Amino acid sequence: MSSRPLAIGNKLKLLAHRYFGAFGFDIVRIDPVGSIMGSFPPHTEHSIVGRPENYFIHDGYKHRAEAIYYDDTGNTNQWQMEVYKFAREVLEQENLKCVCDIGCGSAYKLLKYFGDCNTIGFDVAKTCEWLRAKYPSREWMELDFSALPAFQVDMVIAGDVVEHLQYPDELMSYIAALKPKYVVLSTPDRNLFRTGTHNGPPLNPAHIREWSFAEFEAYVASHFQVLQHFISNSRQCTQCLLCAPRRVE
Numbered sequence: 184m185s186s187r188p189l190a191i192g193n194k195l196k197l198l199a200h201r202y203f204g205a206f207g208f209d210i211v212r213i214d215p216v217g218s219i220m221g222s223f224p225p226h227t228e229h230s231i232v233g234r235p236e237n238y239f240i241h242d243g244y245k246h247r248a249e250a251i252y253y254d255d256t257g258n259t260n261q262w263q264m265e266v267y268k269f270a271r272e273v274l275e276q277e278n279l280k281c282v283c284d285i286g287c288g289s290a291y292k293l294l295k296y297f298g299d300c301n302t303i304g305f306d307v308a309k310t311c312e313w314l315r316a317k318y319p320s321r322e323w324m325e326l327d328f329s330a331l332p333a334f335q336v337d338m339v340i341a342g343d344v345v346e347h348l349q350y351p352d353e354l355m356s357y358i359a360a361l362k363p364k365y366v367v368l369s370t371p372d373r374n375l376f377r378t379g380t381h382n383g384p385p386l387n388p389a390h391i392r393e394w395s396f397a398e399f400e401a402y403v404a405s406h407f408q409v410l411q412h413f414i415s416n417s418r419q420c421t422q423c424l425l426c427a428p429r430r431v432e
Contacts, residue, residue, distance in 0.1 A: 286344035
């Protein structure tokens, strides 16, 4: 029997697995890569959080000193699609009008889910230049934590942005300064990767650091009121939070 049909079949299965995996569905069983034993963090450390000066990541974690730049303009709905869909549901439920997307990349998801809203997308200069050429009627701003947009925003989305930043407190302070009604954040859950990076640094060279579920909630709660926290896409190891500005008593 020729191995060619088998090889083609395996390739088709892998393509199907990757395609549906982007939508959160694990329809094809694939053999795990590498060792299972030792790839998870110690059981006793799943819920441990670190000190504020370490962004609540546990002691001993190795943060990457510098990350490479990741160009997202070639992507569409491969990542965080469900994060934007969730944000849209919140927008409709709360009757919000203006959406700010920090780290919008290609803006595919922003315009797919919020094309009928007032939007403003933030990214690096190179990406903003690309966006202005592709979508000249929309508002794009280079991400500068010292410059605020001229209009009020109802919702801020920062989908898988915080893990790329050397100083994430700057992002959190900037979002707070925008005074949105709601904030939707996402980042990978380090414990779901099962790649032995419990103590860092991340395998992804574009990531400075990655948080566990407990660590990230503790970190975000130090800046905002956490309303919901859940795994939005287990296949992509994505954790998502819905937040609101802290109430002033």
